[in-house]
Amino acid sequence: MNATLTSLYRHPLLTASDLELIAAAHKSVSLKKRDFILKKGHVANAYFCVEEGMIRSYVYDYAGNDITTGFIGKDELAIDVVSLFTRVPSEEYFQALTDCKCQMIDLDAFQQLYHSIKGLNEWGRAWMSESLFALKQRTISMITDSATERYARLEAQHPQILQQAPLKYIASYLGITDSSLSRIRKERCKSL
Amino acid sequence: MNATLTSLYRHPLLTASDLELIAAAHKSVSLKKRDFILKKGHVANAYFCVEEGMIRSYVYDYAGNDITTGFIGKDELAIDVVSLFTRVPSEEYFQALTDCKCQMIDLDAFQQLYHSIKGLNEWGRAWMSESLFALKQRTISMITDSATERYARLEAQHPQILQQAPLKYIASYLGITDSSLSRIRKERCKSL
DNA sequence: TTTATTTCTTGTCCTAGGACAAGTACAATG
DNA sequence: CATTGTACTTGTCCTAGGACAAGAAATAAA
Numbered sequence: 164m165n166a167t168l169t170s171l172y173r174h175p176l177l178t179a180s181d182l183e184l185i186a187a188a189h190k191s192v193s194l195k196k197r198d199f200i201l202k203k204g205h206v207a208n209a210y211f212c213v214e215e216g217m218i219r220s221y222v223y224d225y226a227g228n229d230i231t232t233g234f235i236g237k238d239e240l241a242i243d244v245v246s247l248f249t250r251v252p253s254e255e256y257f258q259a260l261t262d263c264k265c266q267m268i269d270l271d272a273f274q275q276l277y278h279s280i281k282g283l284n285e286w287g288r289a290w291m292s293e294s295l296f297a298l299k300q301r302t303i304s305m306i307t308d309s310a311t312e313r314y315a316r317l318e319a320q321h322p323q324i325l326q327q328a329p330l331k332y333i334a335s336y337l338g339i340t341d342s343s344l345s346r347i348r349k350e351r352c353k354s355l
Numbered sequence: 356m357n358a359t360l361t362s363l364y365r366h367p368l369l370t371a372s373d374l375e376l377i378a379a380a381h382k383s384v385s386l387k388k389r390d391f392i393l394k395k396g397h398v399a400n401a402y403f404c405v406e407e408g409m410i411r412s413y414v415y416d417y418a419g420n421d422i423t424t425g426f427i428g429k430d431e432l433a434i435d436v437v438s439l440f441t442r443v444p445s446e447e448y449f450q451a452l453t454d455c456k457c458q459m460i461d462l463d464a465f466q467q468l469y470h471s472i473k474g475l476n477e478w479g480r481a482w483m484s485e486s487l488f489a490l491k492q493r494t495i496s497m498i499t500d501s502a503t504e505r506y507a508r509l510e511a512q513h514p515q516i517l518q519q520a521p522l523k524y525i526a527s528y529l530g531i532t533d534s535s536l537s538r539i540r541k542e543r544c545k546s547l
Numbered sequence: 548t549t550t551a552t553t554t555c556t557t558g559t560c561c562t563a564g565g566a567c568a569a570g571t572a573c574a575a576t577g
Numbered sequence: 578c579a580t581t582g583t584a585c586t587t588g589t590c591c592t593a594g595g596a597c598a599a600g601a602a603a604t605a606a607a
Binding site: 222224225226228230232244245248249284287288289291292293294295296298299301302303305306307335338 | 414416417418420422424436437440441476479480481483484485486487488490491493494495497498499527530
Binding site: 560567 | 579595
């Protein structure tokens with residue numbers, strides 16, 4: 164049984180046989196570094212469960228700066244919920260930051276699962292509310308914490324990101340310039 | 356038929372008779388200014404549809420500062436999704452900013468509706484993905500926009516907030532101090 | 548009315564982090 | 578091999594917005 168899917172779809176209402184159905188509905192896909200799984204302006208028609216590698220989501224701000232909105236690593240879901248389920252064009256780009264292995268499922272297959280597996284909608288609700296929660300935490304952190312604190316937090320909570328992503332993307336994710344991040348890291352070293 | 360509920364539960368899969376069932380499951384409640392509908396540490400067991408007035412959600416940061424996380428106005432939902440559906444203590448406070456009239460529904464009643472009305476889960480998914488989207492926009496705005504721009508955006512998009520909320524709450528919502536907000540508003544006036 | 552309490556403004560001074568530009572160190576590609 | 582990027586660091590100088598403190602002005606409470 165696929166470990167990534169088992170981890171991602173872990174939920175009290177999903178049985179082992181549900182998991183098999185779920186796994187059967189996913190397709191294994193490989194992505195090469197820089198491949199896009201979704202671009203701004205297109206309507207999403209699938210989502211991706213990351214088994215290996217990392218995907219980055221980003222937007223351009225009014226001044227044309229590339230702003231990283233998220234990093235999706237192992238055992239996480241790369242998805243634009245709004246675009247996929249309400250069939251509107253995405254506002255974001257989703258691009259492989261490294262070569263990746265993913266389990267992909269398209270909307271049709273998902274809808275079928277959704278109707279045949281009772282617990283899946285509870286699972287979906289749980290997943291979304293966790294995402295909402297995580298995003299809320301991030302927003303609060305952007306307001307109340309200094310850049311140094313935000314960096315420390317990221318380092319503590321998501322060390323894999325620091326290993327896989329170039330600093331400039333991490334900088335924009337933290338809401339600072341890459342120069343500032345560089346200086347913050349220099350300070351961090353001194354204090355060790 | 357209650358206008359707030361009609362507006363809130365508007366969805367292609369919800370029929371007029373669904374709406375009647377939904378409305379019947381809600382209870383009308385009045386809140387007085389400063390009443391709490393949820394406090395940090397408590398598990399939510401209902402949510403509130405605002406008909407009149409405004410509710411504010413907030414947290415305290417590490418330094419004890421009161422940080423506004425959201426304003427919920429007319430025809431919007433005051434809810435801690437995570438707490439309500441996953442039965443964990445809330446991280447936030449939800450307090451009436453003004454006297455309010457609300458339609459309230461508790462978890463039990465909601466679950467019953469949820470199982471008896473087919474379209475309700477699609478509605479919920481749509482609602483959540485919209486919330487996720489709005490929050491994402493806010494996070495990006497915190498990163499890419501200046502305080503002045505964030506204020507201008509709030510003024511354009513949610514003028515009711517400016518009318519109903521004290522500036523200090525708006526300031527913390529925008530991620531600045533009330534002094535700064537005051538100065539921003541002064542500048543704004545000059546340029547008119 | 549008088550006294551508090553909260554809301555908002557304003558002043559002075561200071562700092563985190565931006566803008567821009569130059570320099571180093573690897574990788575990738577012809 | 579030379580070359581063109583891409584990633585990262587560092588320097589100088591500058592500005593948005595914070596900290597703190599002291600008024601006004603408006604609400605509420607006594």
